[in-house]
Amino acid sequence: MNEDVLGQFEQLVLTAVLSLGEDAYGPKIHEKVIELAEREVSIGSVYITLDRLEDKGHLASKPGRPPQWGGQARRYYRLRAAGQRALRQAFETSRRLQQTAEPLWEFKT
């Protein structure tokens, strides 16, 4: 099984984490994924994907500082080298697909 091949939702989540930089935690990632996907996405699917990407070694997470007014520390995510590599590979594939398909669409329309 090639763990470097990403599904579309995984690409969305990784891109969201990448774009949020130091501020990538659950709800922010969820918000960014909705913005990128331009559709409603459940928080559960974002968490499941984050966990799966962490298991694959594409993401790493660690707790931030606990809030001053009490409560648990949030988990912040960041891209690892394997994640960056996989995302770049996915973008290159998408670019190739686009380059192949676009002239055909123009011709048809």
Add this chain to the structure above:
Amino acid sequence: MNETRSPKPAPPRWIEAFVKWLMPRSAASRAEDLKDYPLPAWQLVWKAAGTVSASNLTWTRRAFNFERVLAESLVLSTPFWWTPALPAVIVVASAIAVLRVRDAFIYPGEGTPAEATADALVAASAMVGSQLLLWLAAPWLMMDPAVVARGTVIGSLSVSLLRAYFHLKTPEYDPDRHRAASWFKATWRIMAMWLIACITLIFSSIEAVPGGLVRNFLLGFCPVMSFFLALKLQSNTLGGLFRRSEPITIFTDPVEQELSAKKNALWQRSDIVLSQCFEVVFFVVLAFPLVSAVWRWLDGTAGDVDWPQVATNFAALLTLAYLWTQIKKLNTEALRQIDEALAVRREEAVIG
């Protein structure tokens, strides 16, 4: 990564408490994430349900351990050995399923008496609960209450002891280590199966080409010895194959040592001539009875040779030799995975 949030309108207390109660220990911080959604209670309940179910699903998967499930199934089913199979399977399966969710809740587990007691209570509740559900849905599958009571007491107490032991040995969640360990385990399982096939082949060849007791003993003993000698000689360590060879100090990373020990127990591309010699010896010994059959035929003393068996074994030997080349590739890939895990670990130790 500093916390710069300002206090936001908190979700209703009952939702927060409920989510905290349902969330696995390792995902507790996600209850805090819900505070970022300034939504009415009924909408927040949906978000909470998604968060709780996703976290439970992930941690049930991460905490799943096949050996533990096997051991618990054995322990729980023992009191039901003399009862009808299907009702017993339902009772045991219910307890096993509920214990998986409990594993997710308390991962990695500490093996404390409180945890062990809770484990016993959870297992017992699942077993009794399954009977209550059957009473409502399919009464003909229910068991005799006395048998259920006896089985529940014996099963839940023994499973709680077993789990206390397992919890003490459960490592913290570490995806790199886990991935490297899975590669190692899978590679060694395949190597072990291949080795068993080789031993079966040698015994079958001994039967097909009868010989003296000393020859048979040597043919049975030498392949295993030469395989492990070849494996041992290529790893530059003292001690056994599967043990850590260095002392643990406060400056050493035990996980890194564990991964290095795993590397040493895999088949590596060896430059050591003696190791390569033993690899050759292994296949020579494996082929020896078949070659000796041909020798006897030339010599005119092959009356007791089972030729169809010799032909079959020769085909098996060729297959095993081909499989060995594939197993070596698998070892190389497992080594790459372990090296990657080690590199990430070192890199992250530097980043802090």
